[in-house]
Amino acid sequence: MKSPHPPPLDRYDRRILELIQQEGRISNQELAERIGLSPSPCLRRLRALEESGLILGYRALVDAxxxxxxxxxxxxxxxxxxxxxxxxxxxxxxxxxxxxxxxxxxxxxxxxxxxxxxxxxxxxxxxxxxxxxxxxxxxxxxxxxxxxxxxxxxxxxxxxx
Amino acid sequence: MKSPHPPPLDRYDRRILELIQQEGRISNQELAERIGLSPSPCLRRLRALEESGLILGYRALVDAxxxxxxxxxxxxxxxxxxxxxxxxxxxxxxxxxxxxxxxxxxxxxxxxxxxxxxxxxxxxxxxxxxxxxxxxxxxxxxxxxxxxxxxxxxxxxxxxx
DNA sequence: TCGCCCGATGGCATAATCTGCCAATCAAAC
DNA sequence: GTTTGATTGGCAGATTATGCCATCGGGCGA
CATH class of the missing domain: 3.30.70.920 (Lrp/AsnC effector binding domain/regulation of amino acid metabolism (RAM) domain)
Incomplete structure (x- = not known):
C-alpha cells in the first residue's frame, strides 16, 4: 500500500489529485481529457495514486x-x-x-x-x-x-x- | 435542485446514502446488488438523490x-x-x-x-x-x-x- | 372482496466506459 | 549518436451505464 520511497508527483499526478478532490466521481475519460492525457495512462496514474495510499478513498457529501x-x-x-x-x-x-x-x-x-x-x-x-x-x-x-x-x-x- | 417538499426516504434510499458515504466511487451495479435492487431503479434513485440536493457531491480523500x-x-x-x-x-x-x-x-x-x-x-x-x-x-x-x-x-x- | 390506478421495478438493448496489451514515442545517460 | 528504460496512445474485449417498456405490487374506492 504505502511504499517506503513514494515517487515524486509530476504535474499530471497533481492535476489528477486536484480534480478528484473536487469531482470524486468524474469518469476516467473526462479526467484524462482535462489533464491532457489519453485515458490509458490517466487510469494507470489514478490506480497508482490509490495503491500508494495517497488517495485514501472516496466519499459522497451528504447535506446534513x-x-x-x-x-x-x-x-x-x-x-x-x-x-x-x-x-x-x-x-x-x-x-x-x-x-x-x-x-x-x-x-x-x-x-x-x-x-x-x-x-x-x-x-x-x-x-x-x-x-x-x-x-x-x-x-x-x-x-x-x-x-x-x-x-x-x-x-x-x-x-x- | 431542492424541492420544497422533499419526498421521504425509504430504506433503499437510506442504504444508498450510507454506502456512497463510505464508497463514493462504487459502481451502480455493485450498489444495486448491495441494497437488494436491480441496477435500473438503483440508478434512478441515486440520480434523484443527487438532483434533490441531498447528495452535494463527491470527493476523493487525499492523505494530507x-x-x-x-x-x-x-x-x-x-x-x-x-x-x-x-x-x-x-x-x-x-x-x-x-x-x-x-x-x-x-x-x-x-x-x-x-x-x-x-x-x-x-x-x-x-x-x-x-x-x-x-x-x-x-x-x-x-x-x-x-x-x-x-x-x-x-x-x-x-x-x- | 374485488378491481382499478399509480408509481416503482426488472429486464433488455444500446451507448458509453473501463481496462489490459502491444507497439511506438520520448527523455536521459552514456 | 546510440542505447536503455519508462511512459504513452490506440485498440479490443469486458464491464458498466442508461433509456425504454412491459410487468408487478400496494393502496383506494366500489
Whole structure:
C-alpha cells in the first residue's frame, strides 16, 4: 500500500489529485481529457495514486441539514487522569456514537479533545452529552461551542506545484 | 435542485446514502446488488438523490500527511467590531488561503470563528498566521491549538431509519 | 372482496466506459 | 549518436451505464 520511497508527483499526478478532490466521481475519460492525457495512462496514474495510499478513498457529501441535523457543535473535553487506557477507552466510546463526526486530540492547558457533533436540536444535544459523553470514565470537563454558520467545510488539500 | 417538499426516504434510499458515504466511487451495479435492487431503479434513485440536493457531491480523500502537511491547527479568531462588512471581508480573505481547510462561525464569549489549518511545519504556520491572518482587518485575537492526533475525521452523516 | 390506478421495478438493448496489451514515442545517460 | 528504460496512445474485449417498456405490487374506492 504505502511504499517506503513514494515517487515524486509530476504535474499530471497533481492535476489528477486536484480534480478528484473536487469531482470524486468524474469518469476516467473526462479526467484524462482535462489533464491532457489519453485515458490509458490517466487510469494507470489514478490506480497508482490509490495503491500508494495517497488517495485514501472516496466519499459522497451528504447535506446534513436536509437530513434533519440542524445543530452542529464543537465540544472540548478534558480528562482527569492522562493514562493511555483512559484515552483509549474514551476514543472507543466516542467512536461508537454516530453523531460524533470528528474527534481530534489537541493541545491546550484545559482541553484534551475536540469533538465535532451533529444533532437535530438542543434536546438531542443535551441527551447525547449527559447520557453518552459526560459519563465516560475520566471525562472531567466539557465545554460546548455551537456553529452559527459553516462558512466552508470539506475543502480539498492543496496540492503544491 | 431542492424541492420544497422533499419526498421521504425509504430504506433503499437510506442504504444508498450510507454506502456512497463510505464508497463514493462504487459502481451502480455493485450498489444495486448491495441494497437488494436491480441496477435500473438503483440508478434512478441515486440520480434523484443527487438532483434533490441531498447528495452535494463527491470527493476523493487525499492523505494530507503524505503530501507533506504534517501540522494541523485549530485557530480561534475574535473580531473587534461585529459588523457584517467585517465578517464578509474576513471570510473572503480566509477563503483565499488554501491552507485553511474549514471556517466555522461559532458561539463563544471571546471567539467568533474557528479555522482548521493544514501546513507543513511550525515555520509555515507562523508565516501564515502573521502574514495572512492576523493582518486581516478586524481580527483582534488569535488563539491556536494544535492537533496531536486525529482520532477520526470525515465520518459520514448518520442516516437514521 | 374485488378491481382499478399509480408509481416503482426488472429486464433488455444500446451507448458509453473501463481496462489490459502491444507497439511506438520520448527523455536521459552514456 | 546510440542505447536503455519508462511512459504513452490506440485498440479490443469486458464491464458498466442508461433509456425504454412491459410487468408487478400496494393502496383506494366500489
Amino acid at each position: 441539514r436536509q437530513l434533519g441535523y440542524r445543530l452542529m457543535a464543537l465540544v472540548h473535553i478534558s480528562m482527569d487522569r492522562h493514562t493511555p487506557e483512559r484515552f483509549a477507552n474514551f476514543e472507543r466510546q466516542v467512536a461508537a456514537l454516530p453523531q460524533v463526526q470528528e474527534c481530534l486530540m489537541i493541545t491546550g492547558q484545559e482541553v484534551d479533545y475536540q469533538l465535532k457533533i451533529r444533532v437535530e436540536d438542543m434536546d438531542d444535544y443535551q441527551q447525547l452529552l449527559l447520557q453518552h459523553i459526560t459519563p465516560i470514565e475520566g471525562v472531567s470537563g466539557v465545554h460546548s461551542n455551537f456553529v452559527l454558520r459553516p462558512v466552508f467545510e470539506n475543502r480539498g488539500v492543496p496540492v503544491a506545484p | 500527511r503524505q503530501l507533506g502537511y504534517r501540522l494541523m491547527a485549530l485557530v480561534h479568531i475574535s473580531m473587534d467590531r461585529h459588523t457584517p462588512e467585517r465578517f464578509a471581508n474576513f471570510e473572503r480573505q480566509v477563503a483565499a488561503l488554501p491552507q485553511v481547510q474549514e471556517c466555522l462561525m461559532i458561539t463563544g464569549q471571546e471567539v467568533d470563528y474557528q479555522l482548521k489549518i493544514r501546513v507543513e511545519d511550525m515555520d509555515d504556520y507562523q508565516q501564515l498566521l502573521l502574514q495572512h491572518i492576523t493582518p486581516i482587518e478586524g481580527v483582534s485575537g488569535v488563539h491556536s491549538n494544535f492537533v496531536l492526533r486525529p482520532v477520526f475525521e470525515n465520518r459520514g452523516v448518520p442516516v437514521a431509519p
